[in-house]
Every structure is written in structure tokens, then in C-alpha cells.
Amino acid sequence: MLGTLEGRSLLTFLAVLEEGNFSRAAEKLGYVQSTVTSQIQLLEQSCNQKLFHRLPRGVKPTEAGEQFAQYARQFVQLGHSLEEAMENLNYPRGMLRLGSLESFLVTRMPDFMHGFFTEYTEINLLLETGFQADIVEQVQSHALDFGIVPMDPQKEDLIFEPLIEEEMIVVSSQSLAYLIANEGWENTSGIQMVGFGSRCVYHTEGLRLLSEMGIPSDSRSTGFASTELVRQIVTCGLGVALVPKISMAQELTSGLVVSLPLPRQVTFVHGIVRHKKRVLNTPSKVFYQEIIKYFSDRTSLRPIE
Template sequence: MINSLEGRFFQAFIALLEEKSFSRAGERLGYVQSTVTTHIQQLEKICGQKLFHRFPRGVEPTEAGKVFSKYAYQYVHLSESLKESMNDMNQPCGTINIRLQESFFLTRMLPFVQEYTRNFPSVNLRVEQGAHQDILKSVLDYALDFGIVPQNPERHDILFYPIMEETIVFVASEDLVRKVESVGAQILNDEVFISNGTSCLYHTTAVDVLKNEGIVVKDALELSSLEMIKELVCCGKGFALVPKIAIKNELKMGRLKILPFTSKISFTHGLIVHKNRERSFTAESFQSELLKYFKEY
């Protein structure tokens, strides 16, 4: 098999996996669509397995494709590491793939990204948004160089580097908080809980805390954007669990209030990387710069 595999096949596979479209994968690689199709067909012939389901709306990996993706990412990563090492032994260059929650990026990570980009212009820092379990899975599948998650996964195959403790609070509009203070927290049984979704660690933590307060989440609304969550809560359309720093301005302006729960909630965000991932000089440098930045934060 190894004599038949070519690097461009792996690049076409990853582009199609991420873009979910032959035409978009071709645009990304600078190929015509038929070239991507040919590369995938050749891969499937070499592997003896169908790697993608073709649907009218796009493509999705088969079970064989999901298995193959792990090795495709490792191949491309190794190739990039080799290129970096040969091009320049002392200057970071190439691509770093990192995924984290939107709230952490907006409130903590953005200044670091701006500073790092200025200091290391030869590094393509590819930052993506994701939920806790999604980030962990992608690191385990070698699809990412790094992830930032709000809690130590405590896995033997994951290295966790703590970077910051974050205070999380329940928030609601001033009117709803006033009702809770006068009537009691039980009225929240009839309110909508707004979160990033059931796969989000904030959501599962909130459900547990509310349960201890005698509140059952009956109606939940899933939104991908922190800003949308805050605006809906400000309008009195429900309540949410968010990082305290993310609502600093809203608290100051009186648009949001912290719900009076006795439980203090905090998470320790940290950088995660696969224990067996071979880190390039650029990846090692990035990790060092990030940990140094948050140590001085």
C-alpha cells in the first residue's frame, strides 16, 4: 500500500473531509473538481474501502473514512514538521491548528493571538471554535495540534497544561433576578435555560447545580454564539451560565444581573495535546509562548 500512496491524496482527503464538498475542496487546493474526485477514487481503490458517502447536500465520511482520517492527519502533520525542520531550524513557521470555546477566545485568547501573530508572521495560526467533547475528540484523532478546554480530561493519552481558573455565573435580566429574590429560585422551573448545547460542559454543569437548587431544566435553547446568548438573556427571554468576565460590561450597565445561587462555580482551563503526538519546533515554541503569556496574565 505504501508504494501507491501519495501526499496529494492525503491533502485531497482532508480537504474533502473538512469542506464536505468536492467543489469547495478543489477550490481550497487550487484543483478542478475532477482532480479531487480522481484522487479520492484512487485512495478508495488503494484502501479497498469506500471512504465517503455521497449525498446531494455534500459528503460524509464512512466508518472506514473516519479511521483513515486519523492517519491522514498524522501524515500531513509529519510532512509539515519535516518541511519546517528543513526550511529553518530556529524560526517558527508553518501551521498550528488549535480549537477552543468561543467564550474563552473572546474574553481571554484574542489578545494572545494578536500578539503571537505580530511576533511570528511566518506561522499560520488556525483558530477554530468548538465544544469541550468536540475539542477532545479532535485532539485524540490527531486532527488538531492543540485544544483549550475548561476542564482536565484526566486521560492517560492526553497531556493537560492548566492556564487559567475561570469563574462562571448564572445570569438573567434585572427583572427576572428581582423575581427570584422576592419569590424564590423555583420560578426558574418555568424559564428557558439558554446554552451552547447539551455537549457543552457549561450546560451539563448548570443542570447539576440547578438540580441541587431544586430546579429542573424543562425548556432549553441551544445557541452557538455567546453574544446571542447574552442578548436574549438581556431581553428577559431566559437565563444562562456564562464566564463572569464575559458579562463585565453588561453588569456595569445593569443589563444583566447575577442570579443569587450559593454554589460557586469555576473551571480550570488548560491546553491539551495528544501524548503521542510528535510536536514540531513550531508547536513547541507556540506552547511555550502561550503558557508564558497566561502565566503573566
């Protein structure tokens, strides 16, 4: 099988996977459609498996195709790394792929990003935001070079390096805090835990806290699509939210929201994850070294050797 594979066919496979259509993949690659079709057929012969379901309006990967995609991405990434190594040696130039929670990017990364990309002007960033599970999956499948997540995913194929311990607080408006203080959590009905929904680790931990504090079973959980929207909903007094303290610093100072007493301290250790077998290109190596140093200089957490 290895003797029949070539990089051009793998690039074609990934283009078809991304476009979901042979003709659009051909247009993207500058081929005629018959070339794309023949290359996919050769790959399927090499694998002795069908890689795509042929549908009336496109294609979708088969189970074999999804498995093949993971290795194709690794193969192509190794090829790019080899090409870059030969052309650039140690010069930091090229693409960097990073995934992170939106709230971490907004509160912790602006200064780092400004300094990093001011110095390394020929490194380009492809940034993905999402939940921890999504980011971990993309790092495992080699779709991302790195992910920044709020807890160690404890996956055998990943390396987790702690960056910073994040203090979490439950915030509410002044009026809702007054009601809770006078009526008690257990007698305050209809309190919403506002967040990103059940797939968000912050939101899940927030609901666990409410349960510990005796919130009635008729309380509601509401998911929203952005950090700013969660902030606005809480400020308007429509619910409480478990958030990084730093994300509400201005609102706490101005009195728009208050931090509510909790039965226990809540923290998350944000860290950077990468695949053990991923060969880091020069931009990735530089980024990795710089982000570890940046947070090491600002926290008591010592990076793992």
C-alpha cells in the same frame, strides 16, 4: 502496504475527503480527474479496502476511509513538519490550528493574540470554535494542533495543561433577580436557563444548579448560537445563564445584570490539550510555550512540568 504509499496519494485522498467529489479534488490539486481516480484506486488496492462510497453526486468515506483519514492526516502532518524543519529550522513560520470555546476566545485571548501575532508575523492561525467534545475529537484526529477546553477530557491519548481557573456565576436582569428574591426559586415558574444547549458544559452545569435550587420541573432550557445573543437574552430579563464572571464584567458594573446567590461555588479549569503523539511544528512549539507562559504569569495555577 507501507512500500506502496506515497505522500502525493495521501494528499489526493484528503482532498477528495474534503471536497466530497473527485472532479473538485482534481481541480483543487491541478490534476485531471483520471489521475485522482487512479491514485484513490491504488490506495484502495494497498489497503485492500474501499475508502469511498461512490454516489451519484460525489463520494463519502466508508468506515475504512474514516479510519484511513486519521492516519493520512498524521502522515501528511509529519511530512509538513519534516519539510518545515529542513527549510526553516527554528524559524517560526507556517500554519497553526487551534480550537476553543467562543467565550474563552472573546474574554481571555485578545491580549495574548495581539502580542503573539505582532511578534510572530509569519505564523498563520486557523481558528475553530465549538463545544468541548468537538474540540477534543478534532485534537484526537489530528485535525487541530491544540484545543482550549474548560475541563480535563481525561483521554489517554491527550495531554492537558491547565491555564486558568474560571469563576462561574449565574446572572439575570435586575427585575428577574427581584422576583426570585421575593418569590423564591421554587415558586418562580418558567425560568429559562439560557446558554448554548445540551452539548455545552456551562449550560449542563447551569441546569444542574437550577435542579439543586428547586426549580420547578416545567422550567425551560433554551440554546442560542452566540455569546452575544446569550448576553442580550439575559439582559432583557428572559432567563438566567451560567457564565464566566469575566464575560459579564461590564454588565455587572453597569447594573444591567446581577449575580444570583448559588448553593455552591462553580469553577472550571480551562486548559490546553494536545495529542501525545503529535509532532509539533515550529509555530506550534512557539505558540505552546508562549501561551503557557502568558497564563502562568497571570494565575496561581502552575503549569504541569
